[in-house]
Amino acid sequence: MTLKRLLKILSFTVLGFVGFILLYFISAYCLSRITIDKEKNAKDEVIIFIKTNGVHTDIVVPVRTDQKDWSKEVKFEHTASKDTTYQYLGMGWGDKGFYLETPTWADLKVSVAFKATTGLGTTAIHATYFKSISEDSTCKKILISKQQYQRLITFIDNSFQTDTNGHCINIKTNAHYGKDDTFYEAKGSYSLFYTCNTWANNALKTCGQKCCFWTPFYTGIFLHYK
Secondary structure, eight states: OOOHHHHHHHHHHHHHHHHHHHHHHHHHHHHSSSEOOOOOOOOOOHHHHHEEESSOEEEESSBOSSSSSGGSOOOGGGGGSSSOOOOEEEEEEHHHHHHHHHHHHHGGHHHHHHHHHTTTTTTEEEEEEEEEOBBTTEEEEEEOOOHHHHHHHHHHTTTTBBBTSBBBOOOOOOOOSSSEEEEEESSSSOSSSOOHHHHHHHHHHHHTEEEEEEEESSHHHHGGGO
């Protein structure tokens, strides 16, 4: 192969990669601004929240209602504090390698990034307990009906991997973010097209709440909750 031909192939490869990245971000921008409106005439019976750390979006629900006691599977004893007085539980779905091996961006490994972007890695649910929740620019309250909440419960439940007895599988790790969180094995594959924020957006879509058509980023969700 001549040098000229090699340079031509290399230039087409680089241009193709740059074109793909541009198309990805343009699609994310445009599709995240298509609003899916909330269902009309639903009763305000259950308070949930959406909460972001600037990268991930979590769905925050009451620990206990007459419909669901999350602590029966997402056990207090799986957290470092083992505190049983928490009132809210935030749950986010994402790439297991990112969650457990990347506490900061400086710790990001090429192998983890490759698996995450291509869908080759495994996934996890990150569960965080809260004593209380207050609204701000990173946390928004949403009122939904019991029927909508039941659909949300089913969506989240179906995201957990379970053992042969139907119980959530706790991940034994020291990679906690604090004294009030823990991790569980999850179903599905993380990729550029289905991220932690896509999962959260789909959770809102499932329970009939305002969301966007598609988004890989938390900003796509929160721009609809200004």
